[in-house]
Amino acid sequence: MRTIAVVNQKGGCGKSITSINLSAFLAREQRRVLLLDIDPQGHASLGLLAAAAPSPLTMYEVFLGGPGGQPTGLRDVIRTVRENLDLVSADIRLSAVPETLAGLAGRENILSHAMMGIRDRYDYVIVDCPPNVGLLTFNALKACTEAIVPMDPSFFSLHGIGKLMETFDVLARETGHRVDPRVLVTLYSGRSPFVRAVVDEIRRHLPGRYFETVIRYSVKLAEAASHGVPIADYCKHCVGYDDYQALAAEILKEDTVAAITPAADVSLSDEEAFEPSAPAMTSDGVVFTVQAAEAERVQLAGDFNDWTLSGSEMEAAGGVWKKTVKLPPGRYRYRYVIDGRWQSDPLNAVAEPSAYGGDDSILVVDDEVTTEHGAT
Numbered sequence: 001m002r003t004i005a006v007v008n009q010k011g012g013c014g015k016s017i018t019s020i021n022l023s024a025f026l027a028r029e030q031r032r033v034l035l036l037d038i039d040p041q042g043h044a045s046l047g048l049l050a051a052a053a054p055s056p057l058t059m060y061e062v063f064l065g066g067p068g069g070q071p072t073g074l075r076d077v078i079r080t081v082r083e084n085l086d087l088v089s090a091d092i093r094l095s096a097v098p099e100t101l102a103g104l105a106g107r108e109n110i111l112s113h114a115m116m117g118i119r120d121r122y123d124y125v126i127v128d129c130p131p132n133v134g135l136l137t138f139n140a141l142k143a144c145t146e147a148i149v150p151m152d153p154s155f156f157s158l159h160g161i162g163k164l165m166e167t168f169d170v171l172a173r174e175t176g177h178r179v180d181p182r183v184l185v186t187l188y189s190g191r192s193p194f195v196r197a198v199v200d201e202i203r204r205h206l207p208g209r210y211f212e213t214v215i216r217y218s219v220k221l222a223e224a225a226s227h228g229v230p231i232a233d234y235c236k237h238c239v240g241y242d243d244y245q246a247l248a249a250e251i252l253k254e255d256t257v258a259a260i261t262p263a264a265d266v267s268l269s270d271e272e273a274f275e276p277s278a279p280a281m282t283s284d285g286v287v288f289t290v291q292a293a294e295a296e297r298v299q300l301a302g303d304f305n306d307w308t309l310s311g312s313e314m315e316a317a318g319g320v321w322k323k324t325v326k327l328p329p330g331r332y333r334y335r336y337v338i339d340g341r342w343q344s345d346p347l348n349a350v351a352e353p354s355a356y357g358g359d360d361s362i363l364v365v366d367d368e369v370t371t372e373h374g375a376t
Helices: 015-028 043-049 059-064 092-100 107-116 135-143 155-175 193-205 219-226 239-260
Strands: 002-006 033-037 079-082 085-088 124-128 146-151 180-185 280-282 285-291 298-302 315-317 320-325 330-338 341-343 351-353 359-365
Touching: 002 015, 002 135, 015 033, 015 043, 015 085, 015 124, 015 146, 015 219, 015 239, 033 043, 043 079, 043 085, 043 219, 059 092, 059 107, 092 135, 107 135, 135 155, 146 155, 155 180, 155 193, 180 193, 219 239, 285 330, 298 320
Parallel strands: 002 124, 002 146, 033 085, 033 124, 146 180
Antiparallel strands: 079 085, 280 285, 285 320, 298 330, 315 320, 330 341, 330 359, 351 359
16 A cells, blocks of 8 residues: 655645545546545545535544544544545644644654554555644654655745755654655646746756656646546546646556566575564564565564554565564564555464554563563
8 A cells, every 4th residue: 555645834836636636546547545634724625525514523533532532543534435535534623633632652653553444445545734744744744655745836835845855854864764755846837937947956956756747737626626526527628637647647657667576586595484483582683474475565564663664674585574673672563564455463363453443463572582472
């Protein structure tokens, strides 16, 4: 599952329009898509549900709980808006979340944990962020591995894009979680030399961090949003339709490239392949192993790495995937992520239900390096 935050601290640059129309075109290509609106303005929600009744449950309940403080998962608030496209809407109450959660440990990981319960249901999760880099946006960045940065070709946008790129670098340095950001030029007129110079400047200073697709200015995009539908359902003969279709194709092309790229050589030969087992303690750390002979990619996620997939790759040998992690004494929850599907450890009998759906496997490392499942 690919997780993409649509983020820019500057307003009016096309974040919600991009979130709506990219999601819709991906869904038209038979991808299962979930659009999360975490902007208190709720523009992505309005752009898909303008004529629909407001949802009684929104992202507010996911962050702060439902009536009586009852935990609320994403599955509880998802609305289907069209084939292959679901939405979790937002409302103005979200603006109270940062202050309400001030001082709460782990508040920056709420969305990451919530998304654990829906990873087996979708191919793409698109997160429409508010126009600032506060707690809500930080939650989105911790939960996603990619970011689209819509940018209108103006002087102020060009000045702010460097600051935003610094934010991604700070996130990686402080938390170890890396996000792959790319700039998407929006509202492009191309009529003035200045506009063309801004685009050239982006491509010169951000090699490999921009989309080839450029979103041209089209009044039809705003009209479609006002009617509560994506451009694909509103006007097929306009540049807005052509450009967002091209953006979706550019993103889908990366899926194709990843699928046909041969796996890297591993250091262990078939004769040196190891047997899978429950996590075992060694002098190098805890060794996690899982059998997944047909998998192209396996990752390890748990509360020891904030449930993030960046840097969590496991290595394969003979159909068995392995990763060694140094862990201090403590009690840990973890899961394996096999080709995007989250699952508990089939060789560890100790598991507990997760508040976000499914079961988490449990590992206990104490001072005598014993675990609940008997590994030593």
